[in-house]
Amino acid sequence: MAKEYETVIGLEVHVELAARTKIFCGCSTAFGGSPNSHTCPVCTGMPGSLPVLNRKVLEYAVAVGLATNCNITRYCKFDRKNYFYPDNPQNYQISQLYLPICRDGWVEIETEGGTKKVGIHEIHMEEDAGKLIHDEWDDCTLVDYNRSGVPLIEIVSEPDMRNADEVIAYLEKLRLTIQYLGASDCKLQEGSMRADVNLSVRQKGTEEFGTRTEMKNLNSFRAIARAIEGERNRQIDLLEAGESVVQETRRWDDAKETSYAMRSKEDAQDYRYFPDPDLTPVSISDSFLEEIRARQPEMPEEKKKRYREEFDIPDYDIGIITGSKQMADIFEATVALGSQPKKVSNWLMVETLRLLKEKEMDPEDIRFSPENLARLIALTEDKAINSTVAKEVFEVMFEEDVDPEKYVEEKGLKMVSDEGALRKAVEEVIAANPQSVQDYRNGKEKAIGFLVGQTMKAMKGKADPGSVNRLLKELLS
Amino acid sequence: MELLSLSAVELATAIREGKTTAVEAMKAVMERIDQTEGQYHCYVTVDREGALRRAEETQKKLEAGTLAGPLAGVPVAVKDNLCTEGMLTTCASKILENFVPTYSAEAVRNLERAGAVLIGKTNMDEFAMGSTTETSAYGVTRNPKDLEHVPGGSSGGSAAAVAAEECFFALGSDTGGSIRQPASFCGVVGMKPTYGTVSRYGLVAYGSSLDQIGPLCKTVEDCAVILEAISSYDSKDSTSMDRKDTDFSSALAEDVRGMRIGIPRDYFGEGLDPEVKTAVLAAAELLREAGAVVEEFDLSLVDYAIPTYYTIAAAEASSNLERFDGIKYGFRAEARGLHQMYKATRSQGFGSEVKRRIMLGSFVLSSGYYDAYYLKALRVKAMIKKAFDDAFSKYDCILGPTAPTTAPRLGESLADPIKMYLGDIYTISANLAGLPGICVPCGQDGKGLPIGLQLLGDCFQEKKLLRAAYTYEQLRKETAAGTGER
Known part of the structure; x- marks a missing residue:
């Protein structure tokens, strides 16, 4: 008999915040703009430049945390995640590892299977990276730093979801909550909301988690549902064949409905996280918290x-x-x-x-x-x-x-309310349709509908069907 | 009037009184540079034309009455890790050999507002990593007091330029003693203010939590006036402090009566040159005679300062220097493919001391070692701060040597980096604890090399340091006049 498997899913959701300026400088976050027009020494990583936290970003992050029942970290810090890539001008991303702004929250979701709580492990603030543009003509790669420093929050769920329905319900719940807060427009297609799916399978009834994979490049709810189905099946097939699941990051190709490995845990980088010495720790005061609480819609x-x-x-x-x-x-x-x-x-x-x-x-x-x-x-x-x-x-x-x-x-779409004109039209329709008149008088109630339609047509639709009906009945009685 | 021997304040006064002009002062500096720069090599960049043009503009503004800053017309040299708009800023590294910033550091802008006129950029240890100015990619700077010796570092170019009268004052940066130690070796005054007093915006970071900008100059009075000019609250620097007490020149009184001065026994133990010890203790005696209460005490944890400092500074540096990758600015090595380009650029662009510290820093931050090294260092840092808090509950100032020796000979230090690191023992605690520290000349050794006295104060107590240093400087002048020594 085939074994029964259970899918275990946790989500990492990136949300681009609606702040008008970037997280650590005053540059605009507006979409578009010619390459590198929304940049300054800070968001292009010039030597000597320093980051300063945008208060609006903190407000949004706290608002989302409160709306998802999180504990707000009263003394939080920013950390540097070090890795070399040209879209990242300092070669480190400013994020939060050790003391994220929100922890231990939950949201309630509703599916056909009933309602359930999905835990939120943490929410942290971080900066977005720039965009690489590959120039096929000149065989070179150019960088646009307009997106560099655009504020994001990452919402990390607990591994509490068991199927695609729950995942979609969770994402819809997050999206709705965040839209209500005005903290983001949360559009998956445009990338202002991005979800990475961590998925593992285990035999039903076991407590221990299986080895998980992380799936990226999911641009719609439909793609997420399909990727979950695909990955679940892939992992079960592996296990059934006596092989094991490799902990790795995979990229979903929605057109081909298949995923392929991007990098495994073995070649995972050591990000050498440490507290960013350029940013002083953020102390959340009672009054700040109260201010945000009072403003929650x-x-x-x-x-x-x-x-x-x-x-x-x-x-x-x-x-x-x-x-x-x-x-x-x-x-x-x-x-x-x-x-x-x-x-x-x-x-x-x-x-x-x-x-x-x-x-x-x-x-x-x-x-x-x-x-x-x-x-x-x-x-x-x-x-x-x-x-x-x-x-x-x-x-x-x-x-x-x-x-x-x-x-x-x-x-000229106003109804004709002139009783005389209407009466005239009705009389004309009666005269022109003796058969229907006869049918009606013989007790075929439905015939009146045809006569109403003919009158409306004669009136070019600008008559009240109720009045037409009334007049017809009156004249035919 | 011998222009070049004037202090910055004296020159500003002479210019204000019409006895000389900003242009004459700048021309005198350029003449001196022509005569001596070939020997000393204090500068990476001398912006000859720009400097004269700026001096002319400043003089015009002075005459029109639109500029009345305390340093109006005074030529200044700036360490080459401070960004200067439109002027090459190399950090003495090949990797920034062609980097021209689009903006000026806040401290430089503050100086310009005060009327100072930029001469050019001074030599330093590459990315401020070193104690001798020998790690510069653009050649060593020599000590103007003795060409066979180093000027100290990392702000060696700035200290040497002041000592050689190739400028009237200079800015340096101090991460572990990089202002105070070269000041000591070159016989000038140098001060590192409390962390957060001078904006770091535009200072190319080495150890962000330790870096501070400060003056190198001829007198304690200059020091106070310059510090007053460069201090500011800057919303562009999160670590900047909004201080209301930056009227430092108000502290220049010759009076130490009742001032409590502590001398840490730990600073006078093994490794301290006897001549340095004698000179420093003589300085303490002079202050005692002037009414200060001087006593010895035990400052704990002194031995832990160096490993703690090199762990934290290297960790921060390893991350701070990641941005130098050949992509956006600076030197780029030719190579096939992104990762090859990164490797080649950084291998060729950085010198060996910088690479050593990047590797050390990457190691202490790496997974599995972070807790054992970096976190432990942060805990020790907090304990060192506590030890100083205890000391400053009893003393207004802590007095000791700036460095264990006078300036070493060229080429002696880099062969043994550990020994070089140990030379920072008296200065680095101030950076770890965020404290202000000042170095004032207090004599010379048998070879005629200068010795520096260091005074450390509690956070925000620069005025106490300046008063003690000013009093000592005046007393020493009187004593020296009596004995014919200088």
Whole structure:
């Protein structure tokens, strides 16, 4: 009988913080910019330059630590990780090994298997490296230090996850939490969130961990799920064949759905970590901690609870809306402008989600303003436009954030509320469709639908279907 | 008026009073350099044209009344490990043979604000690693008092330039005694302030937790005025201190009555040259006669200072010097492939003393040895600081020799690096504990080589040191005048 295996997974997640300046100098962290335009003596490792910690980075790191139930290290230090590579101008990376800013936290995740806590071993602050650009024409390599010194936190989980679902749920939980804090936009594709997967397998029921590998280059949740499946199978195959797993770093190739070894533990470098003497230890005062605590926004769980109490909308909708900071912000702002919560929720749940899916966008990319959504809802409430027109207008609004009132006006999409004109159109439709009229009068209720449709067509969609229905019934009775 | 023999303060006064000009002073320096630099080799770079142009600009500003700094118009030499915008900065290493910084060190900028005029860059031990200025990639500097002897190091070029009157004062850096020891060997005044007093921004790091910039000059008064000018809180240096008490020239009073001076017995034991011992004890006696309370005491842990220092300094240096890799600036060796290029560049670019310390530092930080060496050294460092805290609860100053001997002959030291390292015994504790220390000339040996007196103070107590040193300097002048000695 085949043995049963259990997968053990821990994650190292790098998150690029939203600070406008770099972690140890005043250079901009803005994306883009011509090569080496966002640099200074500090982030290019010039002789004699010195790092100074950006307070904003500390604030974000502490905020993330508090939101993930970590202990905040009141006396923390920076360490140098020494290794030679040209993307790293000092040939050491400033990071935290011995006294990281946050330790011993957890987040709760929800999967089909139920809820569970995933432990967070530590969160530390560090600097990003520059970018190497290989010039094929000149056969040389150039370095762009714009990214050098961009602030990162690395969130190291405990080996608490057992399958891809849990990993995805954990990552989504982290992403949502960090987005709520405004500490990062956490986009995997763009690299502002990067996850390395540490995975091992063991026979079910055993306590001891198997030998683990570390998987890099995972750029989407889908790639992560596939890499976990692939690596689990690879390790089990090895063990079943009587071989052993080698502790190594592997690179996932999502296109080929396979991984290959980058370096094994044997040729792992000795990073010669030691406290950076250029940076004084950071003492976190009570008042600093209180300041950050007081500034923590309402987190997803609290928001859900409040929505349930305040708004009469389905639990499923609450889950989706609070599942994105941007959605929740739009929802609340639109409601605050006087729109009925249920109507707002409907627009987000139906049309917004449909368009996001169609255009392969994230909720974070939503561009329309709460003001315009509120106006659109008001237009339908006032029966100035019907729902078909409203959907049309919304599509334009979703793309360009137009003012629906102006748009409806300009395009002449307002409903015809002139009873005389409507009555005339209905009479014409009755006259032109004797067969349907006959069917209806013979008790075929459905025939009225066809007549409504014909009237709407005659009115070019600018009629209230309810009024049309009422008039038809009146004239046919 | 013999311009070159004036102190920095005297020259600034003469310029202010219109008795001479910044340009005349700079021309006098250049003439002296023409005469003697061939023998002494104090400088790596003499920026002749730039220096004269800067002197002219300074003089114009002085005459226009837009510059009134305390050192206005005074020519200064700067150690070649301090970045100077647009001026070659080599750290006396081949690996930086072509490095021209895009910015100036904060201390250099402070000097420029005070009106001092940069002459050029002084020779030193490569990356400040050495005690003789013989490890420079650009040739040795000779002691102006005796050409067969070294000027000390690592700020040997700065000390020699002051002694040879090839400048009016100079800046050096002190990681384990690199200002005080060459000051002692060349017979000038040198001071290392409390760690954090002078910004390290723009000082090419050797041992970051130990490095401090300080003056080398002719008199204690100059020392106070220069230190006042270069001290500043700098938000670009995390280890910089926001001190409100940097009006050091206010301490220049000839008065040591009631001052408690401790003499550590441990500093007068084996290895101390008898002539040095005699001169230093005579200095203590002079201060006692002037009203100081002088007594001997036991300063513990003295023997541990050298291994502790060489562990910490080498560890930090091994990491600090990683950036010199041939990629971004400086020397690059031709080689095929990245790692070959790294190896060739660093093998050819660094001298043997630097390589020795990089290897030592890499070793003490490596996995498996970190706790046994580096962490232990940090613990001993804390204990040494504690020993000084205890001493300074009883004494205002600690008095002793700066170095166990006078300047050794050229070529004697590098053959036996351990012996050279042992020569730092009296100076390195101040760096480990972050303390200020000053070296003042206190006589000469039978061969006419200068002897230096060292005074150490508690952190932030530079003023006590300056008062004691100033009093001693004045007393010695009077005594020397009496006996016809100088």
